[in-house]
Amino acid sequence: MKLNRDFLTYDTGEKSLLVPTGKASFSGLVQGNRVLGIILSLLESETTEAEILEKMKARYDAPEDQLRKDIGKALDALRGIGALDE
């Protein structure tokens, strides 16, 4: 899976933004913290949920279940707005 090319990511330094371009059917704005920013940056290349989990485990010292849950939630939200190509 990969981020749909009709969305672009933007790091403001404090927040991560996911912004639809004119071609996306979603017309809102997604704002999140650094964790979302990392997930989005990983999705800029073809990847899998398992790969994202491994990279997050290497970066964050958090229980695997919690990371899996947070990643799943983020990916579901992205799927919901059509931001993922799978």
Next chain:
Amino acid sequence: MMNKQSSIEKYLEDNGRIVYRNAGESMMPLLRQNRDLIEIEKKCPCGFKAGDVVLYKRNSGQLVLHRIISAERGSYTLMGDNCVKSESGVTDDQILGVMTAFVRDGERVSVNDFSYRVYTDYILKSKALRVPALRAVNRVKRDLGKKHDDTAGENSSKATADLIYLTSCIVNSVDIDAGRVREMNLGELYRVSVSQMMSVIVATGLEKTGIKTKEFIQAKAKALRRNALLESDLRLICSELEALGIWYMPLKGAVISKYYPEFGMREMSDIDILFDSEYAEKVRDLMNSLGFETETYSRSNHDNYRKPPVSRIEMHRDLFGPLHPPLIREYYRSVKSHLIKDPDGDYKYHLGTDDLYIYIIAHCFKHYTNDGTGLRSLLDIYIFNKKFGNEMNCDYISRELSKMELKDFEEKMRELSFGVFSGTGNPAAYSEDFSRVYGSAAHRAVRSIKENGGGLRGRLAYIKKRLFVSEETAVLVSPFLAGHRILHPLLPVYRFGKAVRRHRTLLKSELEAVFRKNR
């Protein structure tokens, strides 16, 4: 007891002729309401023709005085000179009489007089052009129907003071008084914030006291989205210019925004990039290949491009153009001599701090002398001085600004910016000069009318200036009309029609300002 209309009908029937005072506006400018007298003679049996002004009776019984615009075998189409709708199928039986003369300011004008015949000819032949223009004017007049409300003005002033307060707290990292925020009229604050393009900074201030409204959340999200998309386009365009080997320099918001406390607080409506004008065609091709549609090309000092949903890009061939103050234009004629090579690209340039500040002032002045300037410009000046004030070379800046006669303007703007935003000055110094981001058409009208002596004289001078533009402006308005001398009389009509089609809100505020009493 007979009503007036039936009296007219009876009198005309009994006497064959009647003179009465015109009651309506439908025959303006020929017949003025309640001022001019109309002479009507009972209809002759020879029928009527196009151009005749006749008194006729509708099926409802209403008597109407309108002009015949077409006649065919006893069936007529009528229309008032000041109307946009015609009435067809009026028959000989309905026509009671024909106007033979009218009296205006004591002078009698017969329908046989040469001047009247010329007027009639004009009315009949100009219908195709006149009616759409009249329709547009009527639409604008309807929109102006609202009464001026003093309470609205007070609410707006308080909301502006609240906006200044919140902004001042944010940019100076000062705690916000939640009690004061609770007293704010959030609806009016929202309206003023959006008009000043400062909804992000105001929304952020409100959020710090726990206040989030749907309008502010959406306005902030919209502004952040716009800024993100614009900056993404800026990166894309800059990388393509690098690849093509064309020197370039991002301008204005793209540069100043990074000095604001957080991303998005310096809202942008477009991206401005100065580039090597020798490659204007190549850049146009590049922009088109990137999906940008050309809005204007080679019409002014910048070519304009747009791409949905929000991207507007101004590619500047020069920093200032033919319509801008001459001294400023001259100063920036060889702009490249002011530029410094940027480390972020082989062909990227930037202005040094002092020169950037000088440009900010010159750009602000350009708008100030046109439509006026707004709080966002003032905030730019405050933030820039706050960040770089101690390291700028004041002698150099003063000397360079003097070349453009901007030294006093800079001093005034700097003092005002600190007075408004430092939190230690008097925000009431804020005046009507800063009614919107770049001022307003209304501000321009008010200033111009005053400069021309005020009253009717000032108004007429302003209207003349707006409609009958210089040749340089005419080319920008419509190269086609400007290029054909015989079509020049159409320029004012075209300008007005364009304003009605594309800038109705601005036109409305401008007309309100021009026609407001006591100016």
